[in-house]
Amino acid sequence: MLVQYPIQKIVLMSSPESINTVEKLIDDIRDEYKISEDCYGKMLMGVTEAVTNAIYHGNHSDENKTITVTYQYDTDKISFVIADEGNGFDYYNLPDPTAPENLEKPSGRGIYLMKHLSDQLIFNNNGSSVEMQFYTA
Numbered sequence: 438m439l440v441q442y443p444i445q446k447i448v449l450m451s452s453p454e455s456i457n458t459v460e461k462l463i464d465d466i467r468d469e470y471k472i473s474e475d476c477y478g479k480m481l482m483g484v485t486e487a488v489t490n491a492i493y494h495g496n497h498s499d500e501n502k503t504i505t506v507t508y509q510y511d512t513d514k515i516s517f518v519i520a521d522e523g524n525g526f527d528y529y530n531l532p533d534p535t536a537p538e539n540l541e542k543p544s545g546r547g548i549y550l551m552k553h554l555s556d557q558l559i560f561n562n563n564g565s566s567v568e569m570q571f572y573t574a
Contacts, residue, residue, distance in 0.1 A: 441511040451496040483554035487519040495521030513574035525563030
């Protein structure tokens with residue numbers, strides 16, 4: 438039987454301290470819903486990366502802008518939507534971080550990681566919102 442819990446929402450400031458807040462949120466979700474360690478690790482890295490991108494790339498560290506994180510758990514998956522107040526980006530034309538010319542670059546792996554850690558990754562609003570789904574069963 439499918440059990441769907443209410444949608445939960447938190448609003449974060451565009452500051453590095455918000456990364457700690459989202460890490461604590463993921464810890465709390467793991468404990469509340471008895472998420473496996475494997476799924477927990479993927480959620481922690483993937484959602485933290487999405488929030489980091491929202492802070493630095495979406496909102497350009499403008500502390501007057503916020504990031505909204507909504508999530509919903511059901512019987513076999515948990516979905517997160519991370520939205521910033523930026524203009525978005527062209528997520529279809531990102532450089533391949535595994536290409537030899539990009540291996541030494543200090544950034545550019547976030548979307549790649551999010552794609553490989555989540556079970557589904559969907560960009561909306563021209564890239565200023567991302568939905569990540571993780572299967573828990």
